[in-house]
Amino acid sequence: MRLPEIERGDGLANRLLIRFISMASRMRLPDAARVAFYHKDFFGKPMGAWTQAAMRGASPWSVTERELMACMVAKWNACAFCVGAHGSIAAKEIKRPAVDEVISDFHAAPISDRLKAAMTFLKVMTLRPNDLKAEHAKAALNAGVSADALTDAIAVGALFSIITRYADALDFALPTTAEFERAADMLLKRGYAS
């Protein structure tokens, strides 16, 4: 269910900001950004800080690889908004057909073996967290994922286990394909910190 206060913004400054960004970007500001502005001291600030660090901070993974991980965690959680949003960002670099191949079957997709190994770990983490064992981590390390890289992937997995859940609980409106593409440009330029 949508909460009207998130839709319009809490406080005059946020209402004006939402209107201004929507006007400047010629699209309705996506709900993910509206949530980032809402009750900011409580959630947006600490959530944005970790998300920005995990998605844009220094990492053995490229931005596109991390966006693909986010997209897959969203797929496993059946979150259409996040699949669309993060698939669109990845498509800015590796093009749409390749992103679709990853979404459809990442094992057979044109991505590195180490990214496939990280995604294999993330799939268990997302769907069967209580089954995660050292052997799952060991399999990723043996496939060439460093401990630092696996830690970064785990952070992406944890964050999108959170984001997909509030996106769906709050019934985020699904932008059009063109709007997702415009939002992807915005997220590549401005990042996730609110």
Place this chain on the structure above:
Amino acid sequence: MKVSIKPDHRALAEALRRRVLEGPGETPPRLRQASAERAADGLATEAPYDDLARQIGEAAHRVTDAQVSSVLAATGSEKATFEIIAAAALGAGLLRWQHAMKALDEVINASA
């Protein structure tokens, strides 16, 4: 020159946990903690929070308007309702973070 610093995910996760589950808000921290635990396969908590938190943990795409409305009616505030949703989502995410890091730490410690 741009200096890239490796993120301290453990510190960032802990800062998020502390703020959302222990910090000030419109709802009591106890209620947020119970919602987070419930979404992380924990014990049932009080109605109507239990149903929403459980659903967010299990399959958030199946959350219904009625589940959110019930919490909104109980809290009487959208901000408070948002706090419960955020806490439950966080609980499910931190469960995965903790299990995954434990699995990785076991491998690192075994090879040290």
